Structures are given as C-alpha cells and as structure tokens.
Amino acid sequence: MIKINNLTKIYKSKNFKEIIGFENLNLTINEGDIFGIIGPSGAGKSSVLRCINLLEKPTNGEILFKNILDFKNTNDFINILDLSNKELISIRKKIGVIFQNFNLLMNSTVFENIAFPLRINKMSDSDITKKVNELLKLVDLYDKKDSYPSQLSGGQKQRVGIARALANDPKVLLCDEATSALDPSTTDSILSLLKSINEKFNITIILITHEMDVIKNICNKVAVLDKGKIVEQGYVTDIFANPASNITKKFLNQNITVPDSIKNSCENSHSIVKLTFLGSNTTTSTISHISREFNVDINIISGNIDVVQNIQIGHLIVNIASNKNLDDIRNYLINNDIGWEVLN
Missing domain, CATH: 3.40.50.300 (P-loop containing nucleotide triphosphate hydrolases)
Incomplete structure (x- = not known):
C-alpha cells in the first residue's frame, strides 16, 4: 500500500x-x-x-x-x-518505471535492453539469460530478442520497456x-x-x-x-x-448543455433532467413506469450508454412535462439507485 x-x-x-x-x-x-x-x-x-x-x-x-x-x-x-x-x-x-518515449538503449539489442538493470545488479549471466527469456515470452517478443530498437514498432518498443521495468520483480x-x-x-x-x-x-x-x-x-x-x-x-x-x-x-464529454431552442420550447412547468443509470438499471423500463405511475409525459432529448469495468453506465436527458409530482419522481428514482440532476 x-x-x-x-x-x-x-x-x-x-x-x-x-x-x-x-x-x-x-x-x-x-x-x-x-x-x-x-x-x-x-x-x-x-x-x-x-x-x-x-x-x-x-x-x-x-x-x-x-x-x-x-x-x-x-x-x-x-x-x-x-x-x-x-x-x-x-x-x-x-519500483519499475515505464516511459512515454520508451527510453531504450538504441545501440543495444532487445535482449540487452531488458538485461541492463540485471547487469547493474550483478546478476550472473546464466540467471540473466533465464530471466530475460521469461520476460521476452511474457511480452510476446521472444522472436525479437536480437533486434535493435530501430527495427521495432512503437508498440514493440513499449513492450521492451515494460519487460525492462519488470526485470527486478x-x-x-x-x-x-x-x-x-x-x-x-x-x-x-x-x-x-x-x-x-x-x-x-x-x-x-x-x-x-x-x-x-x-x-x-x-x-x-x-x-x-x-x-x-x-x-x-x-x-x-x-x-x-x-x-x-x-x-x-x-474529460468525459459530459458538460451537458441543452440548446436554447429546446429550453425555449419547454414551458415553465417543465423540467429538463439528467438521469444516470448504473448496471442492471440500464435495461429496466424506468421511463415508461414513471410515466404510468405518476401520470406524466416524458420526452427523451438525448442519451448514451458506456461500459466501464464491465459495468454499463447510461445517461438520459429528459423533459418531464410537469412539476406537479417532481419530488415524488425524484425520490422514486433515487430510491432505485438512479441518479437525478435538474438542468434548467
């Protein structure tokens, strides 16, 4: 830690x-x-x-x-x-370090680049050979061990950098x-x-x-x-x-701005709300249920869904055509683990 x-x-x-x-x-x-x-x-x-x-x-x-x-x-x-x-x-x-620009020894082979920190630590030649070959297989570069950095792609260079960073366990x-x-x-x-x-x-x-x-x-x-x-x-x-x-x-492209044309088309009694759905909530019929349960019209303005760490995350921008039951709707959504943010 x-x-x-x-x-x-x-x-x-x-x-x-x-x-x-x-x-x-x-x-x-x-x-x-x-x-x-x-x-x-x-x-x-x-x-x-x-x-x-x-x-x-x-x-x-x-x-x-x-x-x-x-x-x-x-x-x-x-x-x-x-x-x-x-x-x-x-x-x-x-503490291994992996660099943006690879920082490889250009006049040394892939094998020698990975072996470099081991030689500094005075490991025996036989142990170096064993360790470097293990790392080459780990990063899928065993067939490139005698190549020089100039002969590698950017991704292959970074794999060498990763193997070198792992050399000292x-x-x-x-x-x-x-x-x-x-x-x-x-x-x-x-x-x-x-x-x-x-x-x-x-x-x-x-x-x-x-x-x-x-x-x-x-x-x-x-x-x-x-x-x-x-x-x-x-x-x-x-x-x-x-x-x-x-x-x-x-960074997430979630600076939500609702166009003035949509805001102006909404009456004062309407609310524009951002709803956030997580996991299994993304597949529930939440909008139709709210519409029936609270007798309110809901217009979907925009939406998107993403997958993060194998978890679905969805966002909906909706226009709720009444402020009459707004607190009840908000409480219902929050109690069902659905995020709520009023945008107007």
Missing part, C-alpha cells in the same frame, strides 16, 4: 519566483490497484510520479510505503523521505503517459498487457494519462488533477457515473 499525505512540490524559477507543481495531495493506493491520475497538460501529473520514487524531492508532505521494503522486516508504513541513500536504492529496485509500476505515443489499436494491446501483468503478479500500477479512455479500460480507481490539486477521486465507475467537477465532465 502507498499513502501520500499533504504532498506539495514547489519549483523556483530563475528569478526565484515560486511555481506550484502540485499542493496538498492526499492519495491512498492499495496493493493490486491500477490507479490512474488524469489531468490536462501542466496539471502536475508527471511531477507527482517523479516524487513517488523520489526522482524529485517534494517540498512538503509524506510518501508512505507498506510491504515493499523487504529489508525492513516490518508491516508498518515507512516514509521513504526518511530513508538513507542506500535504502532508497533498494526501494527503487522494487517490482511491486509497483509507474507508467508515465505510457500509451500517448501509440495508435489506438496498439494502445489497447499495451493496456491489455499491463492488466494481465497486474492480475498475474498482483503488481500495483500507478498510471499517468490525459486520456479518459485509458482510465476507463484499465484502472479501478482514479484521481483527477487540475492546476496542481486533486478535484475528485474514487472508483472509476463512480466517477464515470457521477462526475462532480467541470474538468472531469470535460
């Missing part, structure tokens, strides 16, 4: 002006999570990632690890900011925009590989991205970062179903 408490990073420019990278971040990442951190460019995402393994030192706060420091023989949380340089080197071996993988340089099809295959690695080895993955589709396809939890602050966080299904912040709605 990783706990980040009140973490702040402040940079100083050449004229000594303070620039806040991020401030007062609080995160709890459980063992086995695939935890996404999403935000626009300049939100501070990569700075957070670099602080987690102390490639950059935060200005204030705590970064607590549990069950990752084997040499400590303790189940207590340990603040890595308190570790000696020798201890920090040990912990970094248990890490407990945590940090992914910094690992798919942003890839086409959609290759992105899907890389995300599928990361998910299978998470499931097979129970490796905790912390993933930085600016693409909500990446979060939807692989993460179980997400934190939304904007201007250096977390604006909301939680389970991915909850965030997709009920986004609270404008930036999250923007």
Whole structure:
C-alpha cells in the first residue's frame, strides 16, 4: 500500500519566483490497484510520479510505503523521505518505471535492453539469460530478442520497456503517459498487457494519462488533477457515473448543455433532467413506469450508454412535462439507485 499525505512540490524559477507543481495531495493506493491520475497538460501529473520514487524531492508532505521494503522486516508504513541513500536504492529496485518515449538503449539489442538493470545488479549471466527469456515470452517478443530498437514498432518498443521495468520483480509500476505515443489499436494491446501483468503478479500500477479512455479500460480507481490539486477521486465507475467537477465532465464529454431552442420550447412547468443509470438499471423500463405511475409525459432529448469495468453506465436527458409530482419522481428514482440532476 502507498499513502501520500499533504504532498506539495514547489519549483523556483530563475528569478526565484515560486511555481506550484502540485499542493496538498492526499492519495491512498492499495496493493493490486491500477490507479490512474488524469489531468490536462501542466496539471502536475508527471511531477507527482517523479516524487513517488523520489526522482524529485517534494517540498512538503509524506510518501508512505507498506510491504515493499523487504529489508525492513516490518508491516508498518515507512516514509521513504526518511530513508538513507542506500535504502532508497533498494526501494527503487522494487519500483519499475515505464516511459512515454520508451527510453531504450538504441545501440543495444532487445535482449540487452531488458538485461541492463540485471547487469547493474550483478546478476550472473546464466540467471540473466533465464530471466530475460521469461520476460521476452511474457511480452510476446521472444522472436525479437536480437533486434535493435530501430527495427521495432512503437508498440514493440513499449513492450521492451515494460519487460525492462519488470526485470527486478517490482511491486509497483509507474507508467508515465505510457500509451500517448501509440495508435489506438496498439494502445489497447499495451493496456491489455499491463492488466494481465497486474492480475498475474498482483503488481500495483500507478498510471499517468490525459486520456479518459485509458482510465476507463484499465484502472479501478482514479484521481483527477487540475492546476496542481486533486478535484475528485474514487472508483472509476463512480466517477464515470457521477462526475462532480467541470474538468472531469470535460474529460468525459459530459458538460451537458441543452440548446436554447429546446429550453425555449419547454414551458415553465417543465423540467429538463439528467438521469444516470448504473448496471442492471440500464435495461429496466424506468421511463415508461414513471410515466404510468405518476401520470406524466416524458420526452427523451438525448442519451448514451458506456461500459466501464464491465459495468454499463447510461445517461438520459429528459423533459418531464410537469412539476406537479417532481419530488415524488425524484425520490422514486433515487430510491432505485438512479441518479437525478435538474438542468434548467
């Protein structure tokens, strides 16, 4: 488990002006999570990632690890900011990093790129050969082991990067925009590989991205970062179903604006409402039931349905042609776990 408490990073420019990278971040990442951190460019995402393994030192706060420091023989949380340089080197071996631009050794073969961290750790040649061959098979690149990075596609290069990150048997993988340089099809295959690695080895993955589709396809939890602050966080299904912040709605394309022509056509006694359906509720005949039960006309303006973590999430924008039973309708929907938001 990783706990980040009140973490702040402040940079100083050449004229000594303070620039806040991020401030007062609080995160709890459980063992086995695939935890996404999403935000626009300049939100501070990569700075957070670099602080987690102390490639950059935060200005204030705590970064607590549990069950990752084997040499400590303790189940207590340990603040890595308190570790000696020798201890920090040990912990970094248990934190693999996957880079956006691959960061491969261009003059070395695929085999030697993966073997590089093992040679630094002075593993024997026979053990290196065994380990690298296992990793090559895991990432489906065994037939490319004698190739050079210039001979590989973008997706194959990232597979080499993933294999290299796994070389020291890490407990945590940090992914910094690992798919942003890839086409959609290759992105899907890389995300599928990361998910299978998470499931097979129970490796905790912390993933930085600016693409909500990446979060939807692989993460179980997400934190939304904007201007250096977390604006909301939680389970991915909850965030997709009920986004609270404008930036999250923007990422989800859920900034609902009802055209003036529709608003103007609705009488004062009408309400325009956004309904949110989750799981099995997406297949129920809710609208027709409400219409009969409360004797009200309901006009569907727009709707969509998505699948997140194998759970269906649906949204409907409707025009309820009466305010007479509105509270009763709202209570009925909420009691049946259907979200309700009045838009006019």
